[in-house]
């Protein structure tokens with residue numbers, strides 16, 4: 001649904017996006033992550049036709065963004081970082097205006113606006129002035145305007161930024177409900193959110209891809225690890241751990257700590273207790289060590305701490 005190849009965007013002396021290539025398949029919700037200034041918003045603005053790329057190509061819903069900008073705009077709902085809305089307008093009037101701009105047939109506008117407000121929990125706000133909306137409702141309005149016209153592709157730039165925890169849960173549920181009819185590219189800073197909503201993740205850093213994979217593979221794939229703490233000589237402990245049937249790898253972490261890797265789903269804790277129940281060593285503790293998305297993120301962007309900004 002989204003195909004990006006060699007995308008580059010240069011602003012004067014800054015290369016915001018450098019030779020970026022990735023694909024998003026139909027019905028996927030992809031987490032688009034990266035530190036501030038990584039180039040997420042720039043990529044999203046290019047994909048939605050708001051900024052031209054310096055070089056490279058991108059196809060959205062089968063259309064080249066440069067050759068068929070109108071076709072692309074018709075098929076993409078875009079929620080930009082700062083939701084633009086005409087402050088003096090009523091919520092319902094603003095959404096009707098968006099529907100008209102998007103070319104929704106006149107006879108369908110009422111139904112379409114009603115559906116978007118309903119879906120985003122804006123029903124009670126229809127006759128409020130946009131300017132007076134709280135941050136939470138403003139974000140909902142941003143999402144509602146993206147949904148108008150029922151576009152197959154949604155590009156959401158930090159839709160939960162600035163919301164309180166309850167509002168974040170609401171918007172997250174809503175985004176989750178968009179798949180599989182919609183394909184969603186979602187940027188956010190909230191990593192647990194990605195863990196809950198996205199199946200696949202693209203991490204960019206300094207305008208380049210730093211990591212991309214399924215959540216499953218990024219967070220350890222088919223193996224899991226334990227951190228074992230034991231007193232005694234490492235030369236005694238390591239071979240004992242390695243000798244356990246399902247243990248695939250043992251790393252010495254120092255300070256009497258060891259990382260023990262085994263296939264996901266195989267519980268080797270009992271075997272570890274037995275293996276270390278000798279007189280030369282004593283087991284002090286075993287802890288599950290899941291690799292979180294946060295670990296992956298920090299590693300992926302570690303090559304360049306500090307970022308661009």
Ligand SMILES: Nc1ncnc2c1ncn2[C@@H]1O[C@H](COP(=O)(O)OP(=O)(O)O)[C@@H](O)[C@H]1O
Nearest residue numbers: 011014016035036037038039040041042043308
């Ligand atoms: N219109 C612009 N003019 C000049 N530089 C820009 C412009 N927009 C973004 N940048 C720069 O491009 C880089 C990427 O920005 P952006 O895409 O907003 O990152 P992100 O959304 O990941 O925080 C930053 O260094 C930013 O300062």
Ligand SMILES: [Mg+2]
Nearest residue numbers: 040041042081
């Ligand atoms: Mg941004």
